[in-house]
Every structure is written in structure tokens, then in C-alpha cells.
Amino acid sequence: MPEPTGVIHDIGYQRYTGPRLGRRHVFGALYVHGLRTAFGLGRSAKAKIFPWLVVGIVLVVAAGVTAVRSQTGQAVMTYARFVDTMSWLVIFFVAVVAPELVSRDLRSGVLPLYFSRPLPRGDYALAKLGALVTALWLLLGAPQLVMFLGAAFTTKDGLHGVWTELGDVLPSLLYAALWALVFASVGLLIASLTSKRAFAAGGIVAAFLMTAPIVGVLSIMPSRTVNELAMLASPSFLLHAVGLWAFGDKLEPGAAADQMIGDFGPVYVGAAVLLVAGCVALLLLRYRKVAAR
Template identity: 35%
Template sequence: MSTETSQIHNIGYREYDGPRLGRAYARRSLFSQSLLGAYGLGRSAKSKVLPMILFAVMCVPAAILVAVAVATKAKDLPLDYTRYAIVTQALIGLFLAAQAPQSVSRDLRFKSIPLYFSRPIERVDYVAAKFGALASALFALTAAPLVILYVGALLAKLDFADQTKGFGQGLVSVALLSVLFSGIALVVAALTPRRGFGVAAVIAVLTITYGAVSTVQAIAFEQDAPGAVKWLGLFSPITLIDGLQTAFLGATSSFPGGEGPGTGAGVVYLLVILALVAGSYAVLMRRYRKVGL
């Protein structure tokens, strides 16, 4: 009869005695990984194609506008800094539709959220890192053309004070746009673990709402109800930004008739934007409280 015995083998594992980097490091790592991932960096070559193409397409028109200004010896740029993101909103929508689901849908689909929360990272860290990373990626996409316009304007020897003021106003505008659009896109994408559904839903929310609001605004203007035009702008993300920058940043409005909201209505626009950003963050926190269990 043989007697079973238990043996402990020393296979060379050692306890970790290095520094414990903790929660802040984990949060920064998640932020940087998500930010780089929005442009496919650190991922496969296939993942880099769409964001890099969109980044290039966003920048090329700015370079063309600068070339036109230089060639014609214009006194100002053909397009205001605050108008650039409004004109290129379709590209912004495509970028968010591709990257918002990529940022959150895979973690939901493969149920890896509890693994994050088993580390020194909490729900608020995950949401803040993802929100901040996508907003930063979108800001880079929308601010880069403005930098090209500004540098080109200075090389064309346009008025320094006017260009610097316009550039600053444009940066404030795209910063607000980046935070607002990223929050909305992340909420939509976080509602489904299916990336394809997330892509379609983000496009629908950002583009269909703009088309519907613009149509109704045009009808109101044709029906001699210009006062309703500015209030209808509250129901679409891009018209919210358009109205806010018209009221406070000296931008020209794309609303029918070219008349945007005044200062009083602009305060309402600002409050709605802040409420949407805060609401998006709250919805994300609630969503990840459930899936993180």
C-alpha cells in the first residue's frame, strides 16, 4: 500500500517588494491607455486607420483655408475659428461613433469591469478616466485645425490681436463641445455592450437631432416666428454649442436668419450644457454601479 504525501515545491516565485503605485497611478494609466486607444495607438494597425484618416481630413481644410488667405492676401481668414467645428460636425460625429463604443463597449461585452474594480481603482476613477480620455481625444481632433489656422494666419501677417482673440474663442468653444459631445456619446455607448449598436446609436443621437432641430427652425423662421428659432436650438448638441458661442464668444450663428440667442438666452444655453454634462456623468456612474458588481 502506498501512502499519498503532499509536497511543496519552491519554483522560484518571490514576493513583490517594489513600490505600491496605488489608485492615482491606476487612474492615470487607464486615462492614458484610453486616450491613446482613441487614435489606435498601442492597438492593431487596422485600429489606427479610421481615427488617423479623420484627423487628417479635419486638418486638411484648415491648411487649404490658410493657403487661400495667403494667395489672395486676404485681411482675414475665410472661416472663423468658432465656425470650424460647426462646419465639420459630421466628421466629429463619425469620430465619436467609432471611438465611444470602442472605449466602453468591450469592457461591458466581456464583463471585465469587475476586474478593474478589484484593483485599487473605484467606479468614480473608471468613469472619470474614460470621460476625460474621450473628451481629450476629441479636443485634440477639433483643436488641431484651429492651431493650423492660427499659425497660418500669423505667417500671413494678419492682425495678431484679432487672430489671437479668435483663436482663444475657438479653443473655448471646442473645449465645451468636446466635454458635451463625449459625455453624450459615452452614455449612449454604455447602454449596450454591442459595438455595432453603439456606433449606430451615437450617430443617430448626434446627427438626427441636429437634422430635426434645423428643419423645425427653418419652418419656424419661414412662418415668421423668429423668436422660436433660438429656443429650438436647445434640443440638439451642435445647436447648443452654436447658440452658446453666438451669445458669449462673438461667433456668427448658423441659425436661420443668422440671428442666434442673446445674452439672456445664452445663459439658458449654458445651463442646459452644464446640466447635460453633469447628467451624463451621473448616468455613467449609475450604469457602472450596476455592471461593476
């Protein structure tokens, strides 16, 4: 009978003896990674084309508005109006980025690794949501800052003019944050339901664009109350209604705002808050079930 010839080789594996940073650092790393993913940073050149094309478009529009104002002295677009005008770009940005943040992980099967300690399941969803909200706010907020700087340096009213511009841009940045919260929460929830990025993107676009005709139908109903509440049927129009209540003629000239939403401004604000809260709750529930598989 031949003697055993097996040999045990020491290939240098060692236990990790460095610092274990814990839950907060894992959450932060996942958030930063998600924010970089949103803009294609650290990825291939192909992944950078669409997000930076969108960034370029919004910055060019902001620069054009600033240039016209500096030459004519007339503001062709308010800060709040800029946010509303760019909404169609935001929809497609979310439709592309949200599936990249969550659908890819579902398809590749890496979630069990993420959900191992010390990262709870809810932290994963909140980190991805925070990254998308930040990316959208930067997308809408940075061009407003370009417009503000252009107006501040060309104002003829000195320091008073700068303060006036500051009083206009700060509420608009908060308005942009609300857009970011609503679009990110709705988009990420839809994307988390499927591992196929094409299906996720289609669902996100449908949620924002396919609901618009419903608003059109409700707005021509014979009931004035139904007309004034019609914008509740679409997330995009819901946010526009909040803007009408908050900014009035800075979004729609004259008395158009009162004609469109009547006295239901606070109702629209409450609906926006409930929409965000509901989507976040469903998103957390979704990942609690995914992790249990």
C-alpha cells in the same frame, strides 16, 4: 497499498515587494491608455485607420484654409466656424471611439478587475471620459493652431496682427473644449449602456443626427419663441446656438444670430452645462450599478 508519489515543485512564484503607486497613478494610467486607444496607438494597423483618417482630414482642411488665406489675404473660415464645420466628423469619431473605450470592457468582462482596489468605480468612468474629451479637443484644437500659425506668419500688421489672431483663436479653443465635453459625455453614456459596439455606435449617431429633423420642425412653427428655442432639441444645434451667442457674425453673417436664437443665448449656455452635468451623473450611476453585479 502503494506509497504516495506526489511531489511539490517550487516554480518560483513570489510576492510583489515593489512600490504600490495607489489610486492617482492607476487613474493616470487608465486615462493615458484611453487616450492612446482613441487614436489607435499601441494597437493593430487596422485600429489606426479611421482615427488617423479623421485627423488627416481636419488637418488638410485647416492647411487648405491657411493656404488660401496666405494667398488672398482673406480668411475664408473663422476659427469658430471651423469647429462647427467639422462637427459631422466629430460625430462619427465619437461613434467609433466611445464603444472602443467602454463597450469592449463590458463585453470582455474585465470590469471586476478594474474595480478592485485601489481604483473606485467612479474613477474608471471619469478616466475614460477625460480621455475622450482630450482626444476630441485635440482633434478640433490642433487644426486651429495650424490656422493660427499660418495667419501669424503671414499677417501684414506685425505684432498687432499676431495679437489679434491670438484673441480670436483662444476663445475658439474654449469653444472646441465645450464641443468635446458635450460630445464625449453624451457618446460615452450611450456606449456604456451596451456591450455591443455596433449598437453603441448606432445609438450615438442617432442621438446627434436623428434629433436634427426635430430642430427643423420646431424652427418653422408659428411661435417665434419656439423658433428661437428650437436648437435645444439637438446636442449639435445646441452647441451651434452657444457659438452664435458667443461669436455672433463670426458664425453667421449679419443679424442671423439674433434672428435664430433671439435673447436666449444664456439659456443655451445653461442647457449645455446641464446636459454635460446630467450625462456625467448618469455615467457615474451606470458604473455604480455595473460594479454591483
